[in-house]
Amino acid sequence: MIPADPDALAQAALGGDRRALARILTAVENRTPAAEAALRILYPKAGRAHLVGITGPPGSGKSTLVSAIIANAREAGRAVGVVAVAPSSPITGGALLGDRVRMQSYAGDSSVFIRSMAARGHAGGLAPTSTAAAAVLDACGFDLVLLETVGTGQSEVEVAAAADTTVVLEAPEMGDEVQAIKAGLLEVADIVVVNKGDRPGAQRTASQLRAMLVGSGRVGRREGSNDRPRPKEPEVLVTTATTGDGVPELMAALARHRQGRPSGADDPTRRARAAAQVWAILGDRVRAELEGGSRVATTEAVIREVAEHRLDPFGAADRLLATLRTGGQ
Amino acid sequence: MPDRPLKVLIAKPGLDGHDRGAKVLARGLRDEGFEVVYTGLRQTPEMVVTAALQEDVDVVGLSILSGAHMTLVPKVCRLLREQGIDDVLVVVGGIIPDDDVAALKEAGVAATFGPGTTIGEVAEFLRSNAKPRG
Ligand SMILES: Nc1nc2c(ncn2[C@@H]2O[C@H](COP(=O)(O)OP(=O)(O)O)[C@@H](O)[C@H]2O)c(=O)[nH]1
Ligand SMILES: [Mg+2]
Numbered sequence: 501m502i503p504a505d506p507d508a509l510a511q512a513a514l515g516g517d518r519r520a521l522a523r524i525l526t527a528v529e530n531r532t533p534a535a536e537a538a539l540r541i542l543y544p545k546a547g548r549a550h551l552v553g554i555t556g557p558p559g560s561g562k563s564t565l566v567s568a569i570i571a572n573a574r575e576a577g578r579a580v581g582v583v584a585v586a587p588s589s590p591i592t593g594g595a596l597l598g599d600r601v602r603m604q605s606y607a608g609d610s611s612v613f614i615r616s617m618a619a620r621g622h623a624g625g626l627a628p629t630s631t632a633a634a635a636v637l638d639a640c641g642f643d644l645v646l647l648e649t650v651g652t653g654q655s656e657v658e659v660a661a662a663a664d665t666t667v668v669l670e671a672p673e674m675g676d677e678v679q680a681i682k683a684g685l686l687e688v689a690d691i692v693v694v695n696k697g698d699r700p701g702a703q704r705t706a707s708q709l710r711a712m713l714v715g716s717g718r719v720g721r722r723e724g725s726n727d728r729p730r731p732k733e734p735e736v737l738v739t740t741a742t743t744g745d746g747v748p749e750l751m752a753a754l755a756r757h758r759q760g761r762p763s764g765a766d767d768p769t770r771r772a773r774a775a776a777q778v779w780a781i782l783g784d785r786v787r788a789e790l791e792g793g794s795r796v797a798t799t800e801a802v803i804r805e806v807a808e809h810r811l812d813p814f815g816a817a818d819r820l821l822a823t824l825r826t827g828g829q
Numbered sequence: 830m831p832d833r834p835l836k837v838l839i840a841k842p843g844l845d846g847h848d849r850g851a852k853v854l855a856r857g858l859r860d861e862g863f864e865v866v867y868t869g870l871r872q873t874p875e876m877v878v879t880a881a882l883q884e885d886v887d888v889v890g891l892s893i894l895s896g897a898h899m900t901l902v903p904k905v906c907r908l909l910r911e912q913g914i915d916d917v918l919v920v921v922g923g924i925i926p927d928d929d930v931a932a933l934k935e936a937g938v939a940a941t942f943g944p945g946t947t948i949g950e951v952a953e954f955l956r957s958n959a960k961p962r963g
Binding site: 614 | 834872875885
């Protein structure tokens with residue numbers, strides 16, 4: 501049996517109980533009050549792991565590369581946690597989580613923990629859940645935490661927000677030109693990996709990407725929760741995830757990227773992540789205050805006035821904020 | 830309760846090399862609104878139980894065509910119990926002779942589904958019998 505009480509669950513997870521850890525991750529996914537209680541205990545123990553986001557188009561070899569990275573990290577004696585996120589159907593809510601197929605199972609090795617998660621179309625996106633899941637694994641002693649997400653649209657920005665280092669995977673291009681759609685993905689890359697190095701065109705794709713990325717490094721980009729300053733242009737590497745070729749070089753690049761960053765709160769990525777978490781929770785809290793208890797009637801009435809165009813939404817927000825300040829009604 | 834989906838592990842223990850049936854079931858359950866973890870071919874009982882534990886699933890579905898169900902299934906059930914995983918529903922799909930069904934139920938299996946079973950029937954059984962985690 502695992503404890504139902506979130507404090508006991510968190511203590512058990514910290515003590516190495518993998519089932520308790522798994523149950524906390526479930527609470528995190530479900531965004532239950534138990535998740536908050538457990539995270540209050542776990543968060544102060546986190547902050548030591550290297551959080552690495554792995555994103556790229558479907559089929560580029562992300563899960564296979566994750567497996568190869570696990571193998572390398574285990575040889576070096578590091579404990580590895582993985583969160584692999586796959587899309588949910590917006591219609592049925594169902595999801596097919598197939599990333600484990602490409603990952604060696606490491607059954608019996610308690611220093612590897614692999615968890616699949618459905619993206620679930622949460623309000624506020626994927627970042628809060630993946631950030632919290634990474635913190636849980638970090639607190640439970642995993643030195644390296646890998647976050648795999650499919651890079652289509654918004655999700656790559658979300659992993660970048662949750663990770664210290666973002667790796668963007670590409671497969672070799674068969675055509676003449678690296679596709680323009682890659683631009684959005686490359687924006688968030690700290691390291692670019694052309695995987696399937698055994699395929700023709702891999703080196704050529706890598707050279708084209710290097711040419712595209714020249715001068716892309718910049719300092720002091722716009723402030724914002726998902727926006728990360730990138731001091732240097734990303735390195736471009738070639739791997740063959742199926743054989744492990746190039747993976748030691750990738751491990752070295754990951755270590756270099758991490759060492760190149762300021763520590764703790766001086767790291768703008770960490771600061772941005774901390775800010776995003778606090779703002780998200782604060783937003784939820786404010787809303788809960790206004791939608792609950794004695795204030796709900798006032799809130800409803802104010803929203804009604806906006807619907808009737810008797811009040812503008814800015815004035816409404818001001819008035820609701822004022823009810824929070826006076827602490828009542 | 831399910832405003833959140835049930836999470837199901839579809840595992841294919843044993844050595845036979847066909848996973849078409851398991852994949853059809855995995856996709857079918859996804860379309861029925863389940864979150865389905867699929868682990869691929871040739872899973873040992875240890876691998877199945879590790880996946881069930883890490884994924885914190887509500888249901889473990891074992892697809893077995895090799896005829897080895899009488900060794901593999903009780904072993905999975907025993908390892909689940911050893912890990913303290915007592916709140917998960919175990920179901921088996923495949924060609925299971927009637928004589929074996931009772932023994933599997935004795936070992937901890939909630940239901941067996943033969944070749945004629947529709948995905949809708951499996952989904953309905955899981956919805957009525959699985960206890961959501963958390
Ligand atoms: N030839 C070759 N195939 C690879 C390589 N890496 C992955 N694959 C294959 O590409 C397919 C998709 O891999 P997967 O890791 O599932 O990709 P993901 O969707 O990005 O996670 C699988 O069939 C892998 O075996 C590689 O380096 N070379
Ligand atoms: Mg994958």
